Amino acid sequence: PPLGDSDDLLIGEWAIAIGNPFGYLLADRNPSVTVGVISALGRDVRPESGAGQQQVWSNMIQTDAAINPGNSGGPLVNARGEVIGVNAFIFSGGGGGSIGLGFAIPIDRLKRVLGDIVEFGEIRRPWTGIHVTTPPVRNGVPPRGVRVVRVDPGSPAERAGFQPGDLIVATNGRPLRTSLEWEGRLLDLPSGEAVDVEVEREGRSFRLELIPADDPLRRASRISTPFGAELVVVTPTIASHLGLRSPTGLLVAELSLDSPLRRTPIGVGDALLALGDHRLDTADDVEVLIETLGSGRPFVLYFEHEGAVRRYCYRMLC
Template sequence: MNHSGGTRLGVLIAILIVLALVALRMPELLLSHWAYAVQRAQLHADRDELARLQEASSAFRLVAAVARPGVVQIEVRGGDDKRTALDQVRQQLAEIQERLDYLQEQVEAGAELSREELRDLVRLPRRRQALEVQQDELIERLHPGAGSGILFDADGYVLTNHHVVDGRGTIRVRLYDQREFEARLIGGDRGTDLAVLKIDADNLHALPFGDSDRMEVGDWVLAVGAPFGLSQSVTHGIVSAKGRTNIATERRIIYQDFLQTDAAINPGNSGGPLLNLRGEVVGVNTAIATNGGPTNAGVAFTIPSNLALRIANQLKSSGQVARGWLGITMGDLTADDRPVLRLSPEDHRGVLVTSIFNDHPADRAGLEVEDVILSVDGRAVENLDQLRNLIADILPDQQVQLSVVRNGQPRDIQVTLGRRPDDSDRSLQRGGVREARELQPLGLLGRTLLPQFAPRYGFAREDRGVVIVAPIEGVEPQGGLAPRDLVVAVDEEPVKSVDELMRALQAGHSGQKRTLRVLHPGAEPRTVELR
């Protein structure tokens, strides 16, 4: 009995020991199982994330598959006319150098030069410089070149960059299926760097165009083209910025509103599409920032599809682009200019009218120099580029409403737009231009001295007044005032603008003597009396 009781006690102790050991290990075991469960959940989450990334990869793949058949490779060569032109330029350069060498020998010999020879010493180096630039351009166009293009119409119309095909004698287009065709240039537009080609081919895949205004910074995009001749190359990136201007100034692209992207774009991509994830063209790849090297530095620029398609359709139908035209020159305002023109400091809108071409739309509608244009048909304008693009997008003969500020007062002016003339149109110069406002009581033309223009006339940015520009044709100037005189006060009352000067001169009775306070660069202030 005692033996049996001892056995049971031993078993009980053993059980208690086992339970104690299990109890001591339980937290560790539970923790281990919990950690494993967490790890499994994380693995599942990682797999889900990878699946989503695979979806993005699939989207890229689908866009590339849909878009590539609508992208072409363009190869260009110079023509015989360029070879002839190059020979002529080289002959002129040789003749100029021969003449300059002769003149240099005369100078070194102490010979007295004639007036014509002195004129040649000044004129010929400038002429030589211009011819050297022309020579470089001709040499570049004689060399074979390459680019990309977009089939935007199934009838064989191809959109590309103007600089790819400009001045080229032979243009060949290679399609996605390796068919090749001779292309003819339908029309080009240097102002936007766009051109349209035509090939005679069937079974073509035209790409759809999307709404570039809906693109936002951070949106995924793909670029397709032939960088370095590597056809049908696809790269990806995002929209890095919108509304970029002052890009590729050497190409004289006037109308700029570029999308910026970090998609890899290199020489040979020019004219190819930038695509959204719906496979729609949202831009035409045009320029890159190279950081001094020959290739992309992660910053590229593309013409928005909305602008590109408008230009493409005009070139397709008529071979040229018709743009609206106000007939003014304009400038941006600085923060210091705004209070002088009595503009609200909180309102950042406004483009300054700096001159007006006579008998052109703005002149006929009654715009004045120093008017500040705030909006076009209700669309606010904040800078020169925006206003120029807005007007250019409207067809000639259309009427627009300009909201302007003149002498601090708002007003609306209806203008019927003309057609923007070609840069080579000499009629603008023949017709004359108004660059100042009439100061009738003085028989002179003058301008409000804005801070940004003060150094041009020899004054400090802090100076205020009305600067005399020229006499009114056929009118005798009053008071001995001359160009670059600055009228700063009338009867000791300061005047800061043309409007203030005119109101001061018109105040009082007829025949009253008036006294003007006048400054002139490099001279002592003086007083001028008017009767």
Template sequence: MRRSMIRAGGASVLALALAAPLLIASPANAQSGPLPYDAERGVFTFATGLEQALPAVVQVTTLGQSEGPSSGDNEPRPVASGSGAIIDAAEGIIVTNNHVVEGGRKFTVDLTDGRIFDAVLVGTDKATDLAVLKIEAPGLSQIEVVSSDSLRTGDLAFAVGYPLGLDQTLTMGVISGLGRSGMGDRIEDYIQTDAAVNSGNSGGPLLDSRGRLIGINTSILSGGGGGNDGIAFAVPSRILMYVVGQLRATGEVKRGTTGAILGSLNAERSRDLGLGIVRGAVVEDVAPGSPAEAAGLRRGDVVTRIQNRPVSNAGTVQATIGIAEPGTQLDVVYLRDGREGRTTLLVAPRADRPVISGSEAIIARGAGVRDVADGLQVFAVEGGSPAAAAGLQAGDVIRSVDGSNVSSLSALGRALERSGERRLSVDRGGDTIRITLP
């Protein structure tokens, strides 16, 4: 079955077997049972907590220049629609997805009470697919935000948004997994849920059973038809609140670096390294003079934990570094020759250098490249980087830059150090692909 990542655009069934009698005698003991119970109506319900959040879930419409022949009307027209969540009512701050507002000239926000307002774009972050809008409006509601670090697989989860042209819609599922990454070209540390998420849900909140925001719905994994297959992903509040804080303060997100060039551990790399695990981030190289070198990391080390969080692949490490202020010290656990080691890794301010060079690999505009038998192969692409924006993929083999063949890492580094766009020719699965690298 062909799988494809689709940006937010079935239904989950909760089967309950209750062996003991429920306590339903009065409102005082109604919450003592396995599920919240409304004794007056005689039904199980999560409405009490969720209803407080629903007025803060909005519909976001992006207007831009429509495609096709011009009619002489220069007014922007709707080009995209999604959802959003008000997280600061006093300031009118709304969080949504970057892909909902991308390319827009104007933005409108529809509230559940029927009011509509023009919105100002505060800032966007492609690396996490988040954006912040602001509206001036009285009487707004807001959603309480809680830390996603307390989530557990099996927790109930509720997705809210405006899918497929419908009015505000609530769906229920569970937290299917945590720390999901390796599914795209962004900074990824997703919450996975089976709550139904479809086109139009993008940017809407993922709530816990008390109606508190734990994530922002951003994409689904589909079997090819483009519909909901019960696998949806949300940006966790841990990442969300850092990004929103940066966007509100400066309009952009400034990230640090460690100088470690990382690749994801897989079965093939695990065999090469003589390991018995297939989860982790492989240190492919370390830039001279970098914090990673100072921390004692070496080529071939496998990072298994960072900040006491298990590492699934390189995306886990990049997500942690991506929301760490420069100057932050990160605790790292790694394997070297089968033995566990520990170190502290400093996040340094990112220098305005398009190329970071190691002895056996380089990071060129966000693409990790190493010299293999077939040529200069891309082994990793940083989320939100110029390489990711251009469509460069892991596995691509770079043959030329601006029409000149490149056969060594040093030659590639020199070609990509120069400012301005560069035209790459890459070999992808036997096909020649032309890529313009910003």
């Protein structure tokens, strides 16, 4: 079937879910359909996945077309037969079946993701350099917009003129309510496509043009090591993007399954800061690190983990 446009959906229009629910019980591979309407748009939801689940699905389509086990991954289509979403999950109230709360991934997001995979072989995540929070509810009135708390140096947001304290109230004419909604809209934006952002600052309302770029970590060169670690030289932009306290260092971007670093407190996302009194700031310092770790001599390695500087001592007391 042809692909539709999830940005053009209207609440109340027909929605048809296609899949093969409980097909393993029916001994039948023929698909079935259920019919309902678009119940809501732009939903931010947490799937029922057990205790401690923190994952949030942003900007989802809600439908009352019955989505049952086996429907996930099937298309959600409109009355013209155009695919408008991909069936994802339901809220069942603990019963295991549909109670009229089904959710689908918007087709526009899928089109962007598939386009990235075909063209680049991976998903390119847009980067703006804006860090936002949802303002608190005051006097029972829901918040309006999202507040900018930090702008990464050298980022698209800094170039566009955003400042901490700005209130972002709309993007491309669509009002914003929460930080989750902001993140959800970023997921659907290709890098390099301009976004019209409505901003309020010190009583003034104006617009800024924001052009997302590729994630700075994706653009950064990785340095392979004999001990199974992929390292990236930390820059102020990368540090601000990741929330690192140190503006320099060597970021652990990846660890192989058999890397000896997995037997230490150091993990992916940590920044190696110094080897003894030798700072680790540049690609040349990787050679010092490789030589020391391979020598078997005692050493102290300082690293940043979750905002705190820690140390790992090898064959010596600290």
